Amino acid sequence: MAMKESALAGTDQGISNPRGLPITGTFAVNPADNITGYKSFQAGSFKFHRDEYFCYVTTPSGVHVMPADAFLRALMRDVAWGFFYGTVNFDQVFGTTNYYGEVDMFLGAMNEAYTDAGRDFVERFKADKLMDVFKQMISDWTNEGYDPFAAPMETGVPWGIKNGDNDDAVSRERVTARRMVGLPGDTPVRTDANGYPVNRMFADVPQDQPEVHAEPGFEHEVSAFNLFAYLSRSDVTWNPSVCSVVKDSLFCPTSEEYILPVEHGNDRCEWFIQLTDEITWNVKDGLTGRPRAVINMKAGDCCCMPADIRHQGFSAKRSMLLVWENGSPKVPELIRQGLAPQVAVEF
């Protein structure tokens, strides 16, 4: 999770509402189905239910079906990231757009075939109210032994009728260092002892620690830690966590394996610094979903995602990616006024 607490609560400067939608206030959690054992959920006109293989989103303009694994992995990120920055596309049809305090939930609104045909459907919600439903949904629809944060080869399966839960996994505390990981009183480093063994794909990552020679009285300021070792011990994938902070500049490195579970349509520029190994990104237009580019990143590569696209990454071997975000509370207002650049650097 790369956002600050304030993002979910919104800013004082007014909340952007480009579609001019009213807030929808009706929510429901329905009892467990007699056959599947899963609860169903309702937010406004959106109805959600799942069976052994699939999750269904029903709206007045149609039903959308997703495989349960893909839906749960995407829902997990949307929950853990507090709707994140901009648009979280669960796939090419369904998703949410964060306006920081209020959220548009849509079917087909970011897909030009749907919009051209007038089949898109959007409703607007208070972020905390919709989040409450999403949290109950990820809790109920996740079975024992399945971790939506984990790489598919490292966890159980999401299929079948309701079978226990995995609330420890789906309610993980987000990791946000206030200044830097490893500082006294800040986010601790990861070790075997505190439950973070080295991942199987990072067994060759050196676990040495930096030499720190602080003179007496300067132990809080002369500080260093092994970032690569820290990342090699991450138990989650595609889940950026803040490791160091310069004002609103957030280093959010993460370990990546398999596929980014969402197509992220950020509302601002977002940088990727490939620390190890290799990721390929499919880039599509943010509004229409038309393919725009394929980007291959190897260790040491630096690349900016423009603010008008959506991106989805593929990592065959677990890799370390530094996601670099600007969490300034001024940015949503600049976006609202059209003053935020689409491209980070012009040259």
Place this chain on the structure above:
Amino acid sequence: MGQYTTDFGSIQSYKKGGVTAIDDDPKRYVFSNMFEVASKSAPYDRVAVAKNFEYVIESAKAEGESAWFSAAHDEFVVSMDGKVRVDFIKLDDPDALVDPESEGAVKLAGTPDGTNMGYVVLGRGHMAMLPVGAAYRFSAAETCTIIIQSIDGAVTQHKWAQFCQQ
């Protein structure tokens, strides 16, 4: 050791990916490689490889001893591929050397007045804090690459056209 080999890249040996445009201008992705930037720069030239509003990530070749730097805010450094020592001095009068309202690092003339805070020695992938109110100096016996999380300032160099995919 398992069956997997982690590819770190280094200033001596790096591969570079790139942007394949389908319907876009590759320049919009500001694509470069930090090892290439460092390898083609003078030691401790701090060249921006990422910029987001006022914030930057700089890449630099660590080789020999740097000047002393300071900033009016925290910065952070990561050694990407080798051994780098960072020495720290708690400044007697930081505001006299760096405008407290300023952003980005400042290169100091000579060794500043202050108290020895100690030092760290970073290996590959190690991160250190460069705390506000202190001056810091890098040294490396063997050439390697550092990246610095900072703010665009007096020492930040912009060479995008030279290093980014066109």
